[in-house]
Amino acid sequence: MAAPLALFVIIIAVWEICVSAFHISRTILPRPEVIVRQFVQNFARDIWPQMQFSLWVILTGYVVSVVIGILIAAVCSQFKLVTQSVSPLIILFLVTPMNTLVPIFMLWMGFNPMERILIVILQTTPIIALNTISGFSKVENSKIELMRSMGATRVQTFCKLIFPNALPQVFTGLKLGCIFSIIAAMGADLEIGKSGLGYRISEYSSLTMTEMAYGTIILVALMGNIMFEIVAKVERKLIVWLK
Amino acid sequence: MAEVKMDRSAKAGRLPKIILSGISKRFQSRRQTITAVEDVNMSVNTGEFVSIVGPSGCGKSTIIRMIDGIIRPSSGKITIGGNEIDSQTKITQEIVGKIGFTFQLPNLYPWMTIRENVALPLKIFGLRGSDWEDYVTYLLQTVKLEQYADKYPTEISGGMLQRAGVIRAMVYRPEILLMDEPFGALDEMTREELNLELLDIWADTGLTIIFITHNVQEAVLLSDRIYVMSTNPGKIISEVQIGLPRERTLEMTNEDQFIAYCDTITRKIGTVNLDKIK
Amino acid sequence: MTAAVTSQKQEIAPKKKSHSSVIAPLVTILAILLIWQFLVIAFHIPAWKIPTPGAAIQAMFTNFGELAPYILSTYLDILAGFLIAVVFGIVLACLISNFNLLGIALTPYINLLCTTPLITLVPLLMLWLGFGNGVKILAVVVQAFPIVNMNSLTGFNNVEMMKLELMQSLRASRIQTFRYCVLPNALPSVFTGMKLSGILATIACVTTEMSGGNNGLGYEIVQFTQYMKMDEAFACIFYVAVIGILLYSFSSLLESRVIKWKI
Numbered sequence: 023m024a025a026p027l028a029l030f031v032i033i034i035a036v037w038e039i040c041v042s043a044f045h046i047s048r049t050i051l052p053r054p055e056v057i058v059r060q061f062v063q064n065f066a067r068d069i070w071p072q073m074q075f076s077l078w079v080i081l082t083g084y085v086v087s088v089v090i091g092i093l094i095a096a097v098c099s100q101f102k103l104v105t106q107s108v109s110p111l112i113i114l115f116l117v118t119p120m121n122t123l124v125p126i127f128m129l130w131m132g133f134n135p136m137e138r139i140l141i142v143i144l145q146t147t148p149i150i151a152l153n154t155i156s157g158f159s160k161v162e163n164s165k166i167e168l169m170r171s172m173g174a175t176r177v178q179t180f181c182k183l184i185f186p187n188a189l190p191q192v193f194t195g196l197k198l199g200c201i202f203s204i205i206a207a208m209g210a211d212l213e214i215g216k217s218g219l220g221y222r223i224s225e226y227s228s229l230t231m232t233e234m235a236y237g238t239i240i241l242v243a244l245m246g247n248i249m250f251e252i253v254a255k256v257e258r259k260l261i262v263w264l265k
Numbered sequence: 266m267a268e269v270k271m272d273r274s275a276k277a278g279r280l281p282k283i284i285l286s287g288i289s290k291r292f293q294s295r296r297q298t299i300t301a302v303e304d305v306n307m308s309v310n311t312g313e314f315v316s317i318v319g320p321s322g323c324g325k326s327t328i329i330r331m332i333d334g335i336i337r338p339s340s341g342k343i344t345i346g347g348n349e350i351d352s353q354t355k356i357t358q359e360i361v362g363k364i365g366f367t368f369q370l371p372n373l374y375p376w377m378t379i380r381e382n383v384a385l386p387l388k389i390f391g392l393r394g395s396d397w398e399d400y401v402t403y404l405l406q407t408v409k410l411e412q413y414a415d416k417y418p419t420e421i422s423g424g425m426l427q428r429a430g431v432i433r434a435m436v437y438r439p440e441i442l443l444m445d446e447p448f449g450a451l452d453e454m455t456r457e458e459l460n461l462e463l464l465d466i467w468a469d470t471g472l473t474i475i476f477i478t479h480n481v482q483e484a485v486l487l488s489d490r491i492y493v494m495s496t497n498p499g500k501i502i503s504e505v506q507i508g509l510p511r512e513r514t515l516e517m518t519n520e521d522q523f524i525a526y527c528d529t530i531t532r533k534i535g536t537v538n539l540d541k542i543k
Numbered sequence: 544m545t546a547a548v549t550s551q552k553q554e555i556a557p558k559k560k561s562h563s564s565v566i567a568p569l570v571t572i573l574a575i576l577l578i579w580q581f582l583v584i585a586f587h588i589p590a591w592k593i594p595t596p597g598a599a600i601q602a603m604f605t606n607f608g609e610l611a612p613y614i615l616s617t618y619l620d621i622l623a624g625f626l627i628a629v630v631f632g633i634v635l636a637c638l639i640s641n642f643n644l645l646g647i648a649l650t651p652y653i654n655l656l657c658t659t660p661l662i663t664l665v666p667l668l669m670l671w672l673g674f675g676n677g678v679k680i681l682a683v684v685v686q687a688f689p690i691v692n693m694n695s696l697t698g699f700n701n702v703e704m705m706k707l708e709l710m711q712s713l714r715a716s717r718i719q720t721f722r723y724c725v726l727p728n729a730l731p732s733v734f735t736g737m738k739l740s741g742i743l744a745t746i747a748c749v750t751t752e753m754s755g756g757n758n759g760l761g762y763e764i765v766q767f768t769q770y771m772k773m774d775e776a777f778a779c780i781f782y783v784a785v786i787g788i789l790l791y792s793f794s795s796l797l798e799s800r801v802i803k804w805k806i
Binding site: 330333334335356357358361364366368369370372374375376377385386388389390417418419 | 705706708709710711712713714715719723724727728730802804
């Protein structure tokens with residue numbers, strides 16, 4: 023616990039010293055103290071509305087992705103053929119940046135906020151689906167046979183064996199989903215503009231308001247981290263509860 | 266590469282191979298000090314087969330790891346073949362090269378074939394040459410694993426994996442074999458098979474074996490002598506000499522003398538448990 | 544983040560790769576393309592809204608000459624960034640895992656980097672460095688590095704106690720322990736990190752191209768869409784899909800060559 027904290031203090035201290043000592047231009051690296059001051063000053067007026075917007079885009083997109091992803095995985099787990107047909111397709115969607123569709127969506131829908139949510143869904147659902155499919159297929163056949171031989175029903179086998187075994191992999195997918203959804207949202211912001219925290223960062227940069235840019239970047243970083251930690255916490259609680 | 270059958274009577278009267286005197290091990294956690302093992306005194310003669318039995322958590326695994334140097338004792342001295350080792354001594358590959366260690370689980374590396382796993386200690390010790398390679402093949406043949414030599418651990422059964430674990434411990438021709446409940450995870454039939462195979466190997470090689478188990482029958486079947494341990498903290502409460510004739514067989518397990526030994530030892534473990542129930 | 548991205552399921556009893564696992568996806572993709580083609584034609588959807596897949600694939604070939612420099616720019620930048628990120632990511636993880644205190648201090652920060660969308664740095668990067676290929680490569684490295692680093696570090700650090708005890712019981716040196724025990728044990732995690740890294744590399748490069756500058760496939764997609772030349776725009780999207788698939792396949796192929804044992 024102490025070591026990371028110590029590192030943090032050292033980093034901030036070195037940062038302040040370097041900027042002063044080497045007369046680093048504020049365009050490249052502003053002083054931490056200035057960043058904090060300006061950010062707090064401008065937060066309510068400039069940042070907060072965009073933060074609300076981005077949060078809405080990310081969270082809505084994420085939740086829908088989770089639902090669709092798990093549904094896809096559920097269907098796949100019942101039919102081997104479906105998994106074989108659909109998995110490579112899901113991988114295709116995973117490895118192709120869905121941001122490429124942003125200009126297309128803009129052509130169709132104009133500046134509709136829905137298009138950002140759609141991009142998030144398209145980029146996030148594949149990774150959740152794939153990891154969930156993998157999680158549910160990893161249970162050893164011998165263990166399933168054991169359950170059946172003890173007279174367990176399909177439902178019981180699912181609840182007592184398959185589900186708990188699948189959970190770690192499912193949560194890996196959910197955690198990766200956090201990362202992908204926020205990247206998709208910020209990417210869409212950069213390309214579409216007009217609203218969102220990503221757009222704010224690009225605006226601040228072009229206006230050389232680097233203090234605000236840094237501040238917003240750090241804010242987005244914290245948002246991503248908190249989202250990830252929440253999912254991780256849910257995972258820990260669930261694992262304990264299942265034991 | 267002929268294996269010479271060692272005449273056990275010729276070894277009588279030699280210095281003990283392994284001596285533990287006053288061995289204790291304490292583990293420090295944030296809140297408390299846990300004494301795993303307290304004031305253990307043991308000795309094992311060359312070529313003997315000695316078992317340590319006791320309930321779970323009595324420190325058997327800790328003791329055996331201290332002999333091998335994986336864990337260092339908090340206090341006390343271990344003497345192996347005349348070399349004294351305490352908590353400070355540097356344990357060299359020379360010393361370790363005399364000791365083979367078998368784990369509770371086969372502990373084979375899944376990324377190596379069976380042959381590569383068995384030959385791994387040779388790589389670590391830098392023992393090269395066709396002689397050693399032939400010896401690996403010989404060992405694989407002895408335990409009937411040769412046809413699986415190029416398979417990966419995930420492809421063969423638990424019994425075969427444990428056989429591989431045992432010959433891996435022997436591949437560099439150690440003088441001592443330390444075995445930490447090697448057959449505990451196996452089914453009864455496979456365990457009995459491996460017990461007899463182990464006795465054959467012991468008869469062929471004249472190794473000094475320290476064997477850990479919680480299965481009293483297994484201990485009586487295999488050993489010359491048995492140390493009985495109690496738990497919390499781990500202490501030796503009794504030493505039992507097994508006077509059964511050598512060339513032990515499974516039929517013996519039904520004989521009165523055998524059963525009597527099992528009863529005595531079980532009772533010794535049992536009484537201590539009752540006293541120590543917390 | 545340590546487990547598989549895709550279903551790399553290995554059962555205890557080895558299964559033969561059935562024909563259906565190759566045919567089924569091909570049939571599915573073909574079916575989707577045909578349905579797409581059919582819908583566009585049947586509903587008379589204008590070409591400026593969405594092209595037929597046929598037209599888009601055709602444009603991939605007919606416009607190849609014109610697109611070539613952009614394809615090259617994007618592909619090379621992604622590959623360069625990816626390779627740099629992966630090599631540094633793995634090597635650094637290797638070093639960090641060998642120094643306990645360093646690992647404990649750095650791990651939360653690496654974690655933080657992983658969960659941060661580092662493409663948010665792109666505007667600043669463009670402010671400092673302009674719009675050239677360098678910026679793109681840098682953006683790729685910045686976004687792709689943390690995840691391969693994190694996954695590799697997790698792999699190097701999570702060795703079962705018993706496996707290490709074997710090395711200890713043989714008094715193996717640090718290098719021997721790493722070579723025979725730690726490294727092979729970490730490989731599955733390393734490769735998962737590589738695959739994820741490839742995906743993020745592609746996303747980062749294309750996003751950068753679409754937010755500024757005038758080179759790369761991302762830029763072309765924006766341009767073509769503005770002029771409503773949808774055949775060409777989709778052709779570019781397909782080319783981006785190609786590099787995504789290539790990177791992923793490269794990682795998978797390397798994985799199957801190196802990891803010869805069943806996990």
